[in-house]
Amino acid sequence: xxxxxxxxxRKIYPAFTLKDVSFTLxxxxxxxxxxxxxxxxxxxxxxxxxxxxxxxxxxxxFGEDFKxxxxxxxxxxxFLMGETDCFPKHRxxxxxxxxxxxxxxxxxxxxxxxxxxxxxxxxxxxxxxSSGMRVKYSLTLxxxxxxxxxxxxxxxxxxxxxxxxxxxxxxxxxxxxxxxxILFSTHITSxxxxxxxxxxxxxxxxxxxxxxxxxxxAKYRVVKGTREQLDALRAGVVSxxxxxFGFQAMMETAKIPGGAGLMVEAPTLExxxxxxxxxxxxxxxxxxx
Amino acid sequence: xxxxxxxxLKLVVNPLFYAVALxxxxxxxxxxxxxxxxxxxxxxxxxxxxxxxxxxxxVYFSATMPVPRRDMVKxxxxxxxxxxxxxILVAAVCVALKLTVMxxxxxxxxxxxxxxxxxxxxxxGLFNLVMLPMFYKTAYKIGVPVILATAVALVFAxxxxxxxxxxxxxxxxxxxxxxxxxxxxxxxxxxxxxxxLNIAAYRLSAARFxxxxx
Numbered sequence: 208x209x210x211x212x213x214x215x216x217r218k219i220y221p222a223f224t225l226k227d228v229s230f231t232l233x234x235x236x237x238x239x240x241x242x243x244x245x246x247x248x249x250x251x252x253x254x255x256x257x258x259x260x261x262x263x264x265x266x267x268x269f270g271e272d273f274k275x276x277x278x279x280x281x282x283x284x285x286f287l288m289g290e291t292d293c294f295p296k297h298r299x300x301x302x303x304x305x306x307x308x309x310x311x312x313x314x315x316x317x318x319x320x321x322x323x324x325x326x327x328x329x330x331x332x333x334x335x336x337s338s339g340m341r342v343k344y345s346l347t348l349x350x351x352x353x354x355x356x357x358x359x360x361x362x363x364x365x366x367x368x369x370x371x372x373x374x375x376x377x378x379x380x381x382x383x384x385x386x387x388x389i390l391f392s393t394h395i396t397s398x399x400x401x402x403x404x405x406x407x408x409x410x411x412x413x414x415x416x417x418x419x420x421x422x423x424x425a426k427y428r429v430v431k432g433t434r435e436q437l438d439a440l441r442a443g444v445v446s447x448x449x450x451x452f453g454f455q456a457m458m459e460t461a462k463i464p465g466g467a468g469l470m471v472e473a474p475t476l477e478x479x480x481x482x483x484x485x486x487x488x489x490x491x492x493x494x495x496x
Numbered sequence: 497x498x499x500x501x502x503x504x505l506k507l508v509v510n511p512l513f514y515a516v517a518l519x520x521x522x523x524x525x526x527x528x529x530x531x532x533x534x535x536x537x538x539x540x541x542x543x544x545x546x547x548x549x550x551x552x553x554x555v556y557f558s559a560t561m562p563v564p565r566r567d568m569v570k571x572x573x574x575x576x577x578x579x580x581x582x583x584i585l586v587a588a589v590c591v592a593l594k595l596t597v598m599x600x601x602x603x604x605x606x607x608x609x610x611x612x613x614x615x616x617x618x619x620x621g622l623f624n625l626v627m628l629p630m631f632y633k634t635a636y637k638i639g640v641p642v643i644l645a646t647a648v649a650l651v652f653a654x655x656x657x658x659x660x661x662x663x664x665x666x667x668x669x670x671x672x673x674x675x676x677x678x679x680x681x682x683x684x685x686x687x688x689x690x691x692x693l694n695i696a697a698y699r700l701s702a703a704r705f706x707x708x709x710x
Contacts, residue, residue, distance in 0.1 A: 258559050258710040281562035293557040294507055308499035309561045
């Protein structure tokens with residue numbers, strides 16, 4: 208069952224356009240939403256949540272149209288944008304006392320359990336928490352109103368490697384129960400290698416790829432060879448870099464000619480993103496095929 | 497809606513705003529421009545309420561909660577109205593004191609009487625009608641809306657005071673330390689105008705806020 212279906216989502220700003228963004232997230236999985244800075248990740252998430260008023264397209268969550276059932280759907284969504292820094296001078300207890308009133312299904316026991324687990328002190332003010340603790344407090348609130356879908360915008364971007372790892376482990380633990388699905392955006396692709404089942408990649412406001420992580424990795428290969436070999440590979444090269452020894456390029460796996468004597472290896476998510484971002488880049492134009 | 501009002505009360509309204517309401521007691525000063533005592537709301541509470549709210553990222557916080565945008569606006573309009581009514585209530589207590597204990601009239605400007613309270617309601621209604629829809633066009637720019645709305649409130653108060661100083665008809669209807677039917681009617685009509693202007697301010701603000709990208 209698809210827990211989130213985004214179809215032809217469009218948002219037009221004077222200097223940026225989200226172009227018919229479509230993807231789906233299945234129930235019980237983690238989807239990583241990647242793209243470089245300014246690619247449209249936050250705009251997409253904001254448009255999904257109705258924070259940005261979309262100019263076209265549909266968003267269906269839990270099988271229902273988001274716009275028509277917004278309040279009902281939001282009861283089951285935990286949304287977090289970057290570091291939580293609303294009401295920075297208020298104590299966590301004061302904020303929780305307000306937040307719980309918005310959710311009839313608030314689970315006080317779960318809230319206390321997560322506070323204890325994350326070692327959060329209700330008497331602390333928001334701005335006394337580290338970035339990681341702020342994210343954990345937001346997750347505590349989301350998990351205490353029994354959210355079934357977490358939509359997180361760059362939750363790991365301000366965290367140190369240990370805090371990031373903790374958080375990613377927590378994500379995996381959350382979906383193991385089978386009741387939770389997570390869509391989170393990031394430009395730190397190594398996060399996704401640790402926990403994402405599906406990857407959606409956005410570039411310049413348009414979706415470039417949306418599939419399982421394994422399929423995405425399998426679709427491309429990093430190819431190395433001499434400059435002479437490069438001439439025979441014009442079709443299928445995403446982008447390439449020339450160096451003193453020859454070239455290094457990313458190609459679609461299906462388009463790699465057999466028996467060409469090339470060095471071929473599987474790309475990382477970072478490779479896929481970097482090569483795609485360099486496609487058509489003027490500074491590499493001279494080096495590109 | 498209850499949750500939004502609770503949020504306003506617990507997280508947004510600073511207790512100092514209640515202290516600003518106490519400034520209405522300046523009405524007890526003899527021979528003064530009493531509207532100024534009420535205008536402290538426009539000078540202090542209104543800009544601070546919205547600036548604090550902006551620094552707290554309150555709009556973003558509320559927008560992620562399961563509530564309609566219209567209710568977010570409604571909660572804020574009700575909060576502003578509640579603080580204004582509080583300002584007028586403190587003024588009302590002082591007016592009652594003046595009418596009963598120290599009934600010396602104001603020889604130049606408007607007397608502190610029931611008509612004054614009615615006109616204060618109109619002044620706050622106009623203030624809200626200008627400020628709120630202007631603010632909700634962006635949901636973050638508060639400077640110009642507050643300045644313009646305060647200017648409108650000041651012009652209204654100045655017009656009333658000039659009417660009292662120069663116009664006999666105006667003085668006959670609204671001035672005096674003896675409570676008259678006209679004074680009571682002005683108070684009731686003022687309260688009704690306040691309600692009407694705020695309903696209009698809410699509708700305009702909500703319609704604009706629906707289109708704002710957060």
